[in-house]
Amino acid sequence: MARFGKLEYDNERSGPRSGRPEGTQGATVSPADQALEERRCGHYENALRLYSRALEDDRSQVGCWVGQVQMLVQLGESVEAEIWCRKALELFPGNGDLLAGRAQAMGRVGDVVAALVLSDGSLKAAGQSAYRWQVRGELMVMSKQETDRHCFDKAKQVDPDWMVSLESARSYLHLKVPSRGLERIRSAVERAPDRYFAWYTQGEIELALGFESAARTSWQRCLELAPGHVDAERQLLGLNSGWSAGRIWRRLFGGK
Amino acid sequence: MAQCRNCEFHNLPGVVLCGRCGASLVLATAAIDVRPPRASWIQKLARRLPLYRYWWQFRIRSDRPASTDSRRKFVPFPSLVDLMRLLIPGWPQIAAGQREIGLALMLGFLVILALSGPIYGSWPGYLLIATACGIHAGGLYHAALQTGLGHERRRLRFLASLVGVALAVYVPASYGLASLVEPISVQLPRPPLERGDVYMIARRGRRLRPGDLVVYQIYGNNVAVRTGTRVELVQGARIDRILAGPGDRVDWTGATLMVNSVPCQYTPLNATFRPGSFALTIPEGCYLIVPSTERGPVESLTVMPVGFWQSLCVVPEYRIQGRVFWRSAPLARVGVPF
Numbered sequence: 001m002a003r004f005g006k007l008e009y010d011n012e013r014s015g016p017r018s019g020r021p022e023g024t025q026g027a028t029v030s031p032a033d034q035a036l037e038e039r040r041c042g043h044y045e046n047a048l049r050l051y052s053r054a055l056e057d058d059r060s061q062v063g064c065w066v067g068q069v070q071m072l073v074q075l076g077e078s079v080e081a082e083i084w085c086r087k088a089l090e091l092f093p094g095n096g097d098l099l100a101g102r103a104q105a106m107g108r109v110g111d112v113v114a115a116l117v118l119s120d121g122s123l124k125a126a127g128q129s130a131y132r133w134q135v136r137g138e139l140m141v142m143s144k145q146e147t148d149r150h151c152f153d154k155a156k157q158v159d160p161d162w163m164v165s166l167e168s169a170r171s172y173l174h175l176k177v178p179s180r181g182l183e184r185i186r187s188a189v190e191r192a193p194d195r196y197f198a199w200y201t202q203g204e205i206e207l208a209l210g211f212e213s214a215a216r217t218s219w220q221r222c223l224e225l226a227p228g229h230v231d232a233e234r235q236l237l238g239l240n241s242g243w244s245a246g247r248i249w250r251r252l253f254g255g256k
Numbered sequence: 257m258a259q260c261r262n263c264e265f266h267n268l269p270g271v272v273l274c275g276r277c278g279a280s281l282v283l284a285t286a287a288i289d290v291r292p293p294r295a296s297w298i299q300k301l302a303r304r305l306p307l308y309r310y311w312w313q314f315r316i317r318s319d320r321p322a323s324t325d326s327r328r329k330f331v332p333f334p335s336l337v338d339l340m341r342l343l344i345p346g347w348p349q350i351a352a353g354q355r356e357i358g359l360a361l362m363l364g365f366l367v368i369l370a371l372s373g374p375i376y377g378s379w380p381g382y383l384l385i386a387t388a389c390g391i392h393a394g395g396l397y398h399a400a401l402q403t404g405l406g407h408e409r410r411r412l413r414f415l416a417s418l419v420g421v422a423l424a425v426y427v428p429a430s431y432g433l434a435s436l437v438e439p440i441s442v443q444l445p446r447p448p449l450e451r452g453d454v455y456m457i458a459r460r461g462r463r464l465r466p467g468d469l470v471v472y473q474i475y476g477n478n479v480a481v482r483t484g485t486r487v488e489l490v491q492g493a494r495i496d497r498i499l500a501g502p503g504d505r506v507d508w509t510g511a512t513l514m515v516n517s518v519p520c521q522y523t524p525l526n527a528t529f530r531p532g533s534f535a536l537t538i539p540e541g542c543y544l545i546v547p548s549t550e551r552g553p554v555e556s557l558t559v560m561p562v563g564f565w566q567s568l569c570v571v572p573e574y575r576i577q578g579r580v581f582w583r584s585a586p587l588a589r590v591g592v593p594f
Contacts, residue, residue: 048292055290060261060283068292076303077295084292091288092262092279110309111316126263144404176408 030054032064039067040163042197044074062092066131069101074170078108096125100132103139108174112142130159138171141180152184162191166198169205178208196225200232212239306412342417343425345392348399361395377439377454378585389426393418436460438577439584440471440493446549447526448594449495454585455593457578464543464573466515467522468498469580469594472545472571495580496525497594500544507535524548525594534565545571 029037035050048071051064065088072081082105088098099122107115119139122132137151152168165188172181185202192198203218216239219232226232238247258267258281260274267275272282280286295303302308341347346362349355365388372384400414442453457471464470474491499522500506500515507513508531513520529548538544546569583593 052291058284059286059288059290060280062261072292076300079303080293080295091283093277095262095277109316110313114316176406 031057032061032067035064035067039071040195040197042200044071047071048075059091062088062095062097065092066095066097066101069098069105070131073101073104073108078105081105082109094121094125096122096127097129097131099125100129100135104135107135107139107142112139115139116143128158130155130161130164133158134164134168134171137168138175141172141175141177149180156187162188162195162198165191166201169201173201173205173208176208178205181205182209194225196222196229196232199225200229203232203235207235207239215239309409310412310416339420342396342399342421345395348402349395352399352402354402357398361391361398365391365395374582374590375584375587376437377441377456378587380587381584392421396421440495440577441585442495449525449549452586453583453589455495455580456582456584457580459578461579464498464501464576464579466498466501466504466520466543469495469525470498470543470545471495471577471580473575473577474547474568475575493577494545494547494549496545496548497522498543498545499524500538502538502540502542504538504544505535506538506544509533509535531565531569534569536566536570538570541573542570543573543576544569 031050031054035047035054038044038047038050048068051067051071054061054064055068069081069085069088072078072084082102085098085102085105089095089102092098099118103115103118103122106112106118116139119132119136123136133151133155137148137155140146140148140151152171155164155168158164165184169181169185169188172178172184182202182205185198185205188195189198189202199218199222203215203222206212206215206218216236219236219239222229222232223236258269258271259265260267260277260279260281261283262279263274263277265274265276267281272280274281338348341351344362345365346358346360349358349361351358368384368388368391372381372388375381375384396417397414400410400417403410403413405413436459438457438459440455440457442449442451442455445451455471471493473493499513499520504515505517506515507517524546526548529546529550531546580593583589583591
């Protein structure tokens with residue numbers, strides 16, 4: 001049997017997987033990098049904690065302040081995100097990403113007018129990032145302007161990472177325009193087919209569009225990549241159960 | 257050289273604040289709380305409610321100076337004037353410059369409502385009223401569509417305006433109308449009343465006088481009428497004419513009814529009805545109303561004693577529900593009855 005000893009097996013198949021790359025599970029990775037990895041897995045709460053930990057070490061890391069704001073927004077705490085962003089902007093005046101974060105938070109609480117002004121400021125600020133264009137695209141959707149696609153494309157151009165496409169898709173999902181989010185999430189899934197969070201988000205978007213069988217497939221794929229993924233299991237359970245009030249509501253009136 | 261982490265400007269050594277952006281250069285070790293504020297689960301739950309979002313929009317709008325409010329269409333909370341306009345169909349459209357749509361809605365509503373008036377109480381009348389309400393609701397939906405809001409907010413705004421208009425206009429209007437007039441439909445044929453007739457009664461208005469057609473109550477313990485082998489209790493609401501008022505001396509011992517020794521100029525609703533002989537004085541606060549539309553044979557009533565007639569035909573004012581002034585059904589006989 002020695003000749004089989006050097007065969008390469010997919011090690012991850014042998015045991016339960018967390019869905020995270022192995023390199024990130026080491027202890028040598030900085031909290032900021034860990035936070036980024038948690039964010040890529042959709043663990044926004046963990047990511048927020050890790051960003052805070054990174055800031056405890058060094059408060060001058062602008063990216064961590066921006067990350068905190070982004071996580072708060074993703075966790076649905078836009079009011080707090082806006083407050084926190086104001087504080088961060090006192091420390092880093094005129095920072096483009098923080099301005100974009102504040103614009104996103106204000107947009108999500110409903111003050112689109114002020115958010116557009118802040119977004120203008122973020123784009124005028126020095127440097128550029130995908131996040132500023134993502135926020136711009138989100139605000140374009142909120143203000144019923146047709147240029148959202150160009151903004152998200154621009155974000156993808158600035159940073160071709162799959163995470164940009166995924167967050168664009170999540171923005172569309174949040175704004176209840178899942179049809180436009182579908183192409184973004186498909187692009188993310190194509191680029192990172194081994195990331196369960198991309199599959200999970202794809203399932204969410206497909207369900208919002210009413211493609212139940214496609215959503216089931218996406219969540220099953222998510223569970224294959226990350227067995228025990230609680231949200232995917234819950235969603236699948238909801239799909240497989242005979243009926244639910246939410247499902248009847250969706251059938252009658254549409255929407256998420 | 258100390259490089260700013262914010263703008264990457266190279267500052268001179270020993271400088272505390274960045275010369276370009278003003279950010280602190282000694283921030284790395286500064287004593288600043290780095291844990292962001294968090295929302296409680298109750299706050300999160302509340303924020304999912306549409307009412308909270310509307311309240312938040314209101315707060316944002318009230319905080320903002322009017323001069324910077326150049327994109328008002330994004331703010332979904334309507335002003336008080338906008339709310340007032342919703343109460344009248346077509347007014348929001350006219351105010352928004354869509355004059356044709358607004359006038360069509362307003363005129364359509366008024367015409368249909370006017371058409372429903374004479375036949376109020378009958379099913380075609382209710383159908384017309386429902387159509388008028390539908391036109392108003394359509395106007396509200398159109399107004400919600402014009403806000404340029406998202407689908408969900410539009411739907412919420414429409415529902416909120418619908419409930420608001422119902423509470424502000426239709427509920428008080430229906431209560432007010434019910435306190436003034438009331439439709440009464442005839443369930444059993446009592447000649448000359450026919451089954452399915454709908455009569456409108458005025459609950460308020462001028463004082464009652466002889467000759468008025470009224471709806472009044474006969475209480476069940478008054479009399480039992482024998483029809484063959486069956487005993488019927490004379491009770492419930494009846495429609496008939498007032499023949500004499502309070503203080504009048506009534507004498508029906510002869511062929512005709514004499515009121516104060518003068519032949520009465522009014523007849524009961526069923527003119528062929530002839531009660532038994534009686535003579536009495538109508539007490540204060542009472543009226544003489546003969547239940548002439550009773551279904552039982554007239555003969556069975558004629559044998560009754562005087563005391564019976566007094567209890568049956570002398571009706572206290574509180575038992576009179578109102579004056580009949582209009583017949584709204586059937587459509588072929590709409591008009592002033594009898």
